Amino acid sequence: MGVIERYRDRIPVIGPNTPNLTLGEGSTPLVRARRLGETLGVELWFKFEGMNPTASFKDRGMVVAVAKALEAGVDGIICASTGNTAASAAAYGAAAGLTTVVLTPTGQIAAAKGAQARAVGARVLEVRGSFDEALQSCRELADRGVFALVNSVNPDRIEGQKTAAFEINEALGSVPHVLALPYGGGGNTVAYCKGFTEEGVKPRILQGEATARATTLATAIRIAEPAHQHEIDDLDAQGWLERVSLSDEEIAHAWHEIANNEGLFCEPSSAAGFAALKHAELEKGSTVVCVLTGHGLKDTSRVDAMAAPSRLVDADADSILAEAMRP
Ligand SMILES: *Cc1c(COP(=O)(O)O)cnc(C)c1O
Numbered sequence: 001m002g003v004i005e006r007y008r009d010r011i012p013v014i015g016p017n018t019p020n021l022t023l024g025e026g027s028t029p030l031v032r033a034r035r036l037g038e039t040l041g042v043e044l045w046f047k048f049e050g051m052n053p054t055a056s057f058k059d060r061g062m063v064v065a066v067a068k069a070l071e072a073g074v075d076g077i078i079c080a081s082t083g084n085t086a087a088s089a090a091a092y093g094a095a096a097g098l099t100t101v102v103l104t105p106t107g108q109i110a111a112a113k114g115a116q117a118r119a120v121g122a123r124v125l126e127v128r129g130s131f132d133e134a135l136q137s138c139r140e141l142a143d144r145g146v147f148a149l150v151n152s153v154n155p156d157r158i159e160g161q162k163t164a165a166f167e168i169n170e171a172l173g174s175v176p177h178v179l180a181l182p183y184g185g186g187g188n189t190v191a192y193c194k195g196f197t198e199e200g201v202k203p204r205i206l207q208g209e210a211t212a213r214a215t216t217l218a219t220a221i222r223i224a225e226p227a228h229q230h231e232i233d234d235l236d237a238q239g240w241l242e243r244v245s246l247s248d249e250e251i252a253h254a255w256h257e258i259a260n261n262e263g264l265f266c267e268p269s270s271a272a273g274f275a276a277l278k279h280a281e282l283e284k285g286s287t288v289v290c291v292l293t294g295h296g297l298k299d300t301s302r303v304d305a306m307a308a309p310s311r312l313v314d315a316d317a318d319s320i321l322a323e324a325m326r327p
Contacts, residue, residue: 002026003060004067007163010198013068013156021067021096023053025060026163030171030289035261040277042288045176046258047168050266050295054116056220057188057293058088060164061157066092068156069148075099078147080127080134082184082219083113084294089150090122101147103127103134110219110267110299130214132225152187153227158194161187165195168289175201177286182272182293183207183243184221186228192291193235204242207232208276211245217302218251220269220294244276251275252306258292259307265296268306 002022008014028051037044049057066089069077076099079089086102086109093100100122104114108131117124127134135151142149152158169175175196181188189207196202210216214224226232235241254275255268270293282288296303313323 003063003160003163007166010163010166011064011159013064013159018071019067019096021063021070021092023059023063023091023095025052025063027167028052028164030168031262031264033262033264033290036257036274037288040282040288041284042282042286045172045287045289046262046264047164047289047291048264048266049164049291049293050270054084054087054091055295055298056084056088057161057164057291058084059092061152061159061161061187061191062088062092062150064160065148065150065154065156066096066098069150070096070098072148074146074148076101076147077150078138078141079103079150080131080138081109081151082131082222083109083298084220085151086122086124087113087116087298090117090120093122094120099123101125103138105129105131105134108219108222110301112298112300131223135227151227152185158187158191161191162195162198164291165192166199169199169201172287172289174287175199176203176289178204178206178277178280178282178288179291180206180208180273180277180288181291182218182221182269183209183232184223184226184269186226186232188291188293189235189241190228190231193240202240205240206242206244206273206276206280208244208246208251208272210251210272211247216251217248218267218269218272219299220267221272242280244279246272246275250278252302254278256306259296264292266292267294267296267299268302270294
């Protein structure tokens with residue numbers, strides 16, 4: 001069951017005429033991280049959003065935004081993206097029979113994410129400029145009424161995305177003490193806060209963001225000007241958030257730890273939530289959920305820099321054994 005069907009009653013923008021679009025998004029696994037949990041002295045869980053249909057959390061909100069665009073009768077959808085929004089918009093656009101236009105800053109999109117968008121027939125346009133400039137152009141074109149804008153500034157995205165908070169509470173049977181996640185444009189944080197508010201709960205929320213926002217190796221959070229900055233500031237003022245600035249080394253180290261200790265392969269950006277945890281004082285035995293926002297297969301270019309290389313060996317048992325036992 002997809003997000004629209006499962007949460008129809010809790011997403012007010014979904015009405016009787018909203019198409020029941022789905023690629024099987026949502027209902028992602030909440031995986032207990034025993035080894036890393038032990039080192040932190042907490043009950044640690046990873047919400048693996050990389051298990052969505054296009055392998056990032058973006059699908060939860062995108063399905064609602066595209067269903068609403070279809071209901072509104074537009075010809076196409078448009079977004080600016082550093083990759084995952086593009087892959088998601090392209091997939092749902094194809095399933096809905098809509099033209100999908102994706103603007104990416106030149107040379108900034110991870111190869112696999114570009115491939116995902118092109119494979120399902122999106123028109124991928126590389127813009128000579130930054131993400132922020134590309135988003136501004138999208139807004140202008142949406143204002144002209146030709147396309148529906150499906151970036152997370154579209155409130156329908158937030159409505160679909162908030163369902164991750166519902167799933168976490170349901171799977172745990174209670175609200176976690178702490179939720180940790182990456183902070184790129186801030187849409188995901190806004191969505192979690194909305195979901196938790198609707199459930200009447202208020203966990204601590206830790207946001208990990210790159211110190212070098214414009215250049216970080218974590219491309220999915222390489223956003224100089226967060227689109228949801230004002231809402232994030234408001235949530236901050238209401239005592240929702242603890243913001244943690246992270247170096248690329250800290251993000252890479254966290255990525256490595258998640259992969260090596262728990263067998264979960266996420267993209268580098270997704271590790272920012274876990275990296276942020278290390279800066280926080282955590283109560284012993286408390287329940288902590290870390291959101292892994294995207295799958296590692298989306299951005300394998302970094303694996304060479306972040307993990308040990310493979311080794312060449314002769315094809316005889318003794319050589320293989322000798323090499324295999326070397327650390
Ligand atoms: C989009 C994205 C983020 C950032 O989310 P925001 O809602 O922009 O803060 C983090 N990680 C991954 C993998 C993403 O695709």
